[in-house]
Amino acid sequence: MIPDEKTIKSRSMSVYKTLSNLLRCTFDELQNQCKLGTTELCLSIARLMQEHKIKQEREGDNVYYMLVY
Structure with a gap:
């Protein structure tokens, strides 16, 4: 099951913090x-890449x- 937008956003921030x-x-x-x-990581990476x-x-x-940067 694909996570909802709120979940993807939250996980994306976790990935962003890790990379920082x-x-x-x-x-x-x-x-x-x-x-x-x-799947969760792919969606998080895709979101962060779309947001540059x-x-x-x-x-x-x-x-x-x-x-x-």
């Missing part, structure tokens, strides 16, 4: 830190998520 403390993370690192399932609050960058075989 760790500077950059892989998907797996974010998932472990935020304790979110795959985070970005993703590829480095070698890894994709990292970080805040946009």
Whole structure:
């Protein structure tokens, strides 16, 4: 079941706070830190990217998520 907008917003803020403390993370690192399932984390990342609050960058075989300044 897809979470409602309020839940997605709350989880997005959790992801944002985690990234503000760790500077950059892989998907797996974010998932472990935020304790979110795959769907919840994907929706949170999508929301934050749409709001231009985070970005993703590829480095070698890894994709990292970080805040946009």
